[in-house]
Amino acid sequence: MDDKEEKLNEEIYHIKRAKKDIKDFDYLYRKYYPKINNYVYHRVYEDSIRQEIVSNVFFKAMKKLHMFTIFENKRSSFSAWLFRIAMSELNQYFRDRKRDTRIGNKVRWNYLPDDEDDIPERVKIKFEPIRQKMQDLNQEEQDLLTLRFFEKMRYKEIAQVYKKKETAIKVRIHRIMKKLRQSLEGEYNEDI
């Protein structure tokens, strides 16, 4: 049994225990809070809203844990389930407060540390302009790019979140990247 499979089995063990005694959800909370928190952080701007959304995600997850089923072939990951809840909460937020999203963009991300000396010259793309340009994309496109490039999720994991085939997700992200690259032309002197 490799390390990855062992971790997955451990997670399944804790999910099963948490279903019987909710106190065991603590393991899952500690493991997934940073991931969900950062994902929401990369999608919304105000701390209070991020906290509200993250709260809703975990409250819902705990409330509906009994509805989460672990497939025999382990295709349905808990992580994907949590991200689906987070996405649903974010979409709800964006539907409710569509007008607020642009305003936030102007005031955020300026604090990003510039200590990128350890990053090779050829990959120096700044986060802020990318994030700004992403605002021109629709919510689903922003979600996909956030999951892939900010949360560093594999295509397989994203496919689980969207309940789609991995190849379909790859094609979709490729198209969105093309769109983003076109919008970034002119921002950088060199060819990106």
Added chain:
Amino acid sequence: MKTFEDRLFNIKVPKLENDPFEHDLRRRLIKRFVKDEKSYKLQFKLATSFAMLLAIFLVVTIIKPQIISDINHFAFSTEKEELGTPLPGSNSIFLDDAINYTSINNPVISKEFDPMKYTESKSYIVRRYTSENSEKITIVSEIDPNSRKKYKRAY
């Protein structure tokens, strides 16, 4: 496109670490789910125990109905009532069998005729009252057959 993807993948992304909200939210979740669960469990245990007590009491009252009277006597110190004793004013119904001699089945008079040929069409109660001056009043009351049936059904 591959280069662009690599560059995007290597963007330095700001991350939230040691977020104090993590502990705050954890406390709220515990308060909401763990403590609530404890109180629900306690309430459930209490409700189950009470339901079991009621069920036992119900079974006991079925097996030994006298216990209700005993409890009533114990709680309010009232006189014990024997089950099956007639209600006040309902003596006539219980006496009905005892005073069979007032009916056509009276063995003394039934020799004169066949009681099977007759059916009771009407019943009367005859009461005599005597005053201090020895004046007597006799009241003959016809018994309503419908009300008799009702009494019989009730017992």
